[in-house]
Amino acid sequence: MMELTRKGEYAIRGIIYLAQQPPGRVSLISxxxxxxxxxxxxxxxxxxxxxxxxxxTSARGTxxxxxxxxxxxxITLREVVEAVEGPIVxxxxxxxxxxxxxxxxxxxxxxxxxxxxxVVHILDDVTIESLARNRNLDExxxESLARNR
Amino acid sequence: MMELTRKGEYAIRGIIYLAQQPPGRVSLISxxxxxxxxxxxxxxxxxxxxxxxxxxTSARGTxxxxxxxxxxxxITLREVVEAVEGPIVxxxxxxxxxxxxxxxxxxxxxxxxxxxxxVVHILDDVTIESLARNRNLDExxxESLARNR
DNA sequence: TATAAGGAGATAAAATTGGTCCTAAAGGTG
DNA sequence: CACCTTTAGGACCAATTTTATCTCCTTATA
Numbered sequence: 001m002m003e004l005t006r007k008g009e010y011a012i013r014g015i016i017y018l019a020q021q022p023p024g025r026v027s028l029i030s031x032x033x034x035x036x037x038x039x040x041x042x043x044x045x046x047x048x049x050x051x052x053x054x055x056x057t058s059a060r061g062t063x064x065x066x067x068x069x070x071x072x073x074x075i076t077l078r079e080v081v082e083a084v085e086g087p088i089v090x091x092x093x094x095x096x097x098x099x100x101x102x103x104x105x106x107x108x109x110x111x112x113x114x115x116x117x118x119v120v121h122i123l124d125d126v127t128i129e130s131l132a133r134n135r136n137l138d139e140x141x142x143e144s145l146a147r148n149r
Numbered sequence: 150m151m152e153l154t155r156k157g158e159y160a161i162r163g164i165i166y167l168a169q170q171p172p173g174r175v176s177l178i179s180x181x182x183x184x185x186x187x188x189x190x191x192x193x194x195x196x197x198x199x200x201x202x203x204x205x206t207s208a209r210g211t212x213x214x215x216x217x218x219x220x221x222x223x224i225t226l227r228e229v230v231e232a233v234e235g236p237i238v239x240x241x242x243x244x245x246x247x248x249x250x251x252x253x254x255x256x257x258x259x260x261x262x263x264x265x266x267x268v269v270h271i272l273d274d275v276t277i278e279s280l281a282r283n284r285n286l287d288e289x290x291x292e293s294l295a296r297n298r
Numbered sequence: 299t300a301t302a303a304g305g306a307g308a309t310a311a312a313a314t315t316g317g318t319c320c321t322a323a324a325g326g327t328g
Numbered sequence: 329c330a331c332c333t334t335t336a337g338g339a340c341c342a343a344t345t346t347t348a349t350c351t352c353c354t355t356a357t358a
Binding site for chain 3: 028029044045047048058059060061062063064065066
Binding site for chain 2: 001002003012013016037088089090091093101106107111112114115118119122123126131132
């Protein structure tokens with residue numbers, strides 16, 4: 001349950017690669033795909049989404065390619081995931097008022113709302129910069145644990 | 150992203166109905182399906198899973214049907230969801246060591262672990278009894294008013 | 299005129315959302 | 329006891345949707 005698809009996985013791998021490049025360096029989709037080990041044609045569409053949402057800047061033609069549109073420190077994991085997977089919604093009932101049966105929202109409505117809030121909060125607190133940084137995961141874990149009290 | 154399927158939705162609706170019955174009362178799958186407004190043939194399979202996992206007790210033949218195997222107060226939402234949707238896993242990489250690339254786990258590994266822990270914790274804290282209970286006093290009030298008329 | 303992204307499909311495989319039909323168990327009846 | 333009805337168990341089927349790619353054509357640009 002609640003699984004990220006390959007699209008989300010590839011999106012993260014791809015944008016982390018971009019974040020690891022020297023600032024301003026332009027990367028080709030072919031280069032990113034090779035480095036992140038993801039299918040190029042698939043990644044191309046993922047980066048189209050990124051560009052449309054203003055996460056990356058794209059340029060066509062010779063010398064074209066992709067660059068982060070903002071510093072990696074102000075791009076959150078949530079933005080990246082939602083860019084390709086859509087909003088984080090543990091149950092459809094959180095979208096339209098689609099869970100109303102007999103005039104009442106579904107019994108678990110408040111629980112799903114809580115799950116959504118929690119997950120969004122976690123992903124909002126993770127920047128692409130922190131993921132791109134070369135450090136051991138223990139440190140990252142300790143940090144987020146500390147933030148969460 | 151991270152959506153519960155209809156199977157999970159139906160599972161919750163179905164077991165809540167069971168929890169709302171007088172203790173020991175046996176319910177037929179046809180009855181549960183009608184009350185919860187879910188396809189009977191689909192619900193039958195869901196309850197098979199419940200039975201196999203010991204969430205409900207089933208009996209065949211005349212007088213047969215389903216009863217909760219434990220008090221609703223000690224059945225958690227997590228158990229119900231995992232019974233039909235499988236373990237709560239926001240990313241495949243949390244299962245086998247399938248996210249290793251170049252000897253390293255994926256960059257976001259710790260984040261997914263944290264998400265998993267959080268969600269599991271929330272769902273573990275919700276009992277079917279709490280979901281089955283009448284939520285607001287207004288409803289109860291309206292009901293007894295209607296009865297007294 | 300290369301080059302590289304944008305965008306519109308096309309497609310195969312897998313998962314979802316059901317349904318059908320037969321079997322097995324349990325109770326009731328003559 | 330034999331038999332019939334009832335009700336869950338289980339195997340299998342099928343339509344639809346989603347996932348995961350790929351291909352090809354267009355557009356912008358150095």
